[in-house]
Amino acid sequence: EVQLVESGGGLVQPGGSLRLSCAASGLTFSSDMLSWVRQAPGKGLEWLSQISSSSSTMYFEDSVKGRFTISRDNAKNSLYLQMNSLRAEDTAVYYCVRGGWGQVVDYWGQGTLVTVSS
């Protein structure tokens, strides 16, 4: 059974940083493209970032470009999202997703809530 479990969310002040993690199991992690998608409270979905299996290719949505970094550790079956210079509008549930451009999007994690507030 494929499982994606996000962690690392919480309350952070504007301008602060946070690192999200996604632990994967039940899949061939090192072969998979992985992505982060977020959803602000009561709002729709926003595709943030994706990373290829070898970390050679990455994509970032304009709203987070230069502030967020995506990375992965294939030895630990883990995906990360480093978020810097956080703003109130970054408040959202962040989902880890298997797939992206060039690979079918199928499994989603349950999400982790990030709240940016003073």
Add this chain to the structure above:
Amino acid sequence: QAVVTEEPSLTVSPGGTVTLTCGSSTGAVTSGHYPYWLQQKPGQAPRTLIYNTNNKHSWTPARFSGSVLGDKAALTLSGAQPEDEAEYYCLLWHSGGRPVFGGGTKLTVL
């Protein structure tokens, strides 16, 4: 940036048929946009129902089907069940592999 549009809300009767559509501000939606449809119920993560226009995952109920109708992607639900009441999101891949979600359609089964 492209804007993807969906009906804000639709209502279908139990056992009825409804079609949700997904358009793009860049022009006609084609299979080259690799349209996706996702379902999200309150308090839950999204679930991918349809990918690449009309392909289903193993968990996708047979009553859901995807297509391109005219210049839009479409999700058709035939034989609606109460458990199909949810928010449905369209996802299109624009030039260069840029993914853009629609704003979602709130589907009521009533």
